[in-house]
Amino acid sequence: MLTHLTLNNFKIWRGTGQMQLAPLTLVFGTNSSGKSSLIQSLLLLRQTVKSADPNVDLNFGNPDSGDSVVLGQFADVLCRHGAATETVKAKQIGIEFGWRPMVPGAEAGTFTARYVQGRGGSADLAYLRIGSAGRGFTAQLGRHGAYKLLPESARYWSKQSPTFKPQRSFSFSDAAVQTLGAEADRILSVGPMLLDELTRVIYLGPVRRLAQRDYIWNGRSPGSIGDEGAQAVDALIASGVAKQDATKRGLPSPAAAELFNGTVQWLARMGLADDLQVRQLGRSARYELLVVSNGEASNLKDVGVGVSQVLPVVVAALFAKRGSIVIVEEPESHLHPVAQAELAEMLASVSHDRGVQFIVETHSEQLLRRVQTLVARETVKTNDLRMYFVEREGKMAKLQRLEVDPFGTIRPWPEHFFGDSAGEAREQAKARAERMRRGASNA
Structure with missing residues (x-):
């Protein structure tokens, strides 16, 4: 679970301060106020640590590579009205976040990085600290592209060397490992923890993939549903076929059918469908997803856009494994107010019951009101909830935490x-x- 996020000189953000994150974090605000930039910073780091290029410090994204975010160059990301702090210079981008694994007894960690402009509009890592309970390291850029290292709990910095340049902002080359010798274990052990945490992120943007009339299914459940929910229907088909096979054999519904059954349950609560059906087209690999309402089955393509837009959100929530981080922008897109309120019920339920963290950017008043009600009912604990309002203050973004009391009352209520x-x-x-x-x- 991500525990906090801090940005300095990142896009519209001169500084966020330490933004505390909870199992259920809701971000509200006006258009173009900087809400999406908060999410983009995490996606930027995710695609950096997963980059195929070990020499990249920040992977700003390539539209031809299917990256989650495409942010241009360093100058496009650096805040035009940046300011220096005690640790971050005015021409540096600063990103920090903390994480705490859901496994009892597992170590928490912190990632802190600062970047300067490199050649050709790229980013160069100026400072990096990844730490976790006595393990980890600090790396700092010196002269001529060389870096010096300070292992966690060590007293002295290493000598500068280009070999010590961190790869993808978190790992080291084989040459660096050999040079580190006995210190390597303490330095390297925290990297996989960071990688594991960021790969737990599931992202759904504000516009999910539109419904298709039929889908080619390879006969297996996908390992992930992908950004924009590209594989959400594939996962649903796999689960639906598992249910159908069990029904034909007179067997109880298997564990593989839980995703299908859960999706039907929540769509029904939202008033969007009474049931779902999966139908194979002949003996081909093509399948269609049917939405059943009032006794009639219609192709997903022929029902309201709201169903196709919320379907990946529901599937992502139920598909996510314990400890996953689901980041969703505008989950309420094209939904009736009643359905938006039930969406809040789903987020709270899945977060509590299955240990999934949600970071949600939304404009939905109905979603907010239902969350307030859930707090008043003691269904959602205030310690498990953080809410923020983002607005423009001149040319800068301003982050305001919304305090929620045990009765669901919000103070202060933004104008x-x-x-x-x-x-x-x-x-x-x-x-x-x-x-x-x-x-x-x-x-």
Whole structure:
């Protein structure tokens, strides 16, 4: 689980301060205020540590490589109005986050990095610290591209060497391992922990893949559903076929069918479907997903867009293994308000029951209101919830934590959080009174 995030001079963020994260973290705010940049920083690090190029320090993304985020060059990511802090210079990008594994007794860790502009618009790692309970290291850029290392708990820095340059902002080359000798274990052991945590991230952007009339299925359940929920229907088909096979044989519903059954349950609660069906087209590898409502089955392509947009969100939540981090932007897209409220129920339920962390960027007032109700009912504990409001303050982004008391009351309530409903009511009353006055004078 990610425990906090801190950004300095990252896109619109001069500085976020330490943003505490919880099992259920909700981020609200106005358009173009910087909400998505918070998420992009984590996706940027995820695609960096998974990069095929060991020499990359920050993988800003390539649209032809299927990267999660494509951010351009260093100058595009560096805040145009950056400022120096005690640790980060004005022309440096600073990213820090902490994590705590869900396994009891496992060690927590912290990743802290600062980057400067390199050649050709790339990023060069200026400082890196990855630490976990006496393990880990600090690396710092010196002269002529050389780095010096300080193992966790060591008293002295190593001599500078280009060999000590961290790869992908977290690991080291074989040559560095040989040079480190006995110190290698303490330095290298924390890297796999970081890699494991970032590969647990499942990301769904604000626009999920649109429904298709049929899908080619290879006969297996996918290992991941992919960004934009590209493999969500494949996972659902695999689970649905497992259920059908068991039904044909007169057997109980197997564990492989839980994803299908759970998806049907939540779609029904949202009022979007009574059931789902998977149908093979002849003897081909093509399958269609049917949505059953009021006794009629329709192809997924022929039902409302809201179903196809929320389906990957539901599947991602139920597909995620314990300890996964599901990051979703605008899960409420194209959903009726009643369904948005039930979406909050699903997020809270899955987070509590299955140990999945959700970081959600949303504009949904109904989702927020239901979360408040869940807190009041003591279904959601305040310690397991963090909510933030992001807004523009001049040319900068401002992060405001929304405190929630045990009764679900939010303080402070940001001005124009969801528009000015009271003001609209006043204007409506004024317009009504004016029309009645004109009608009386014309009588």
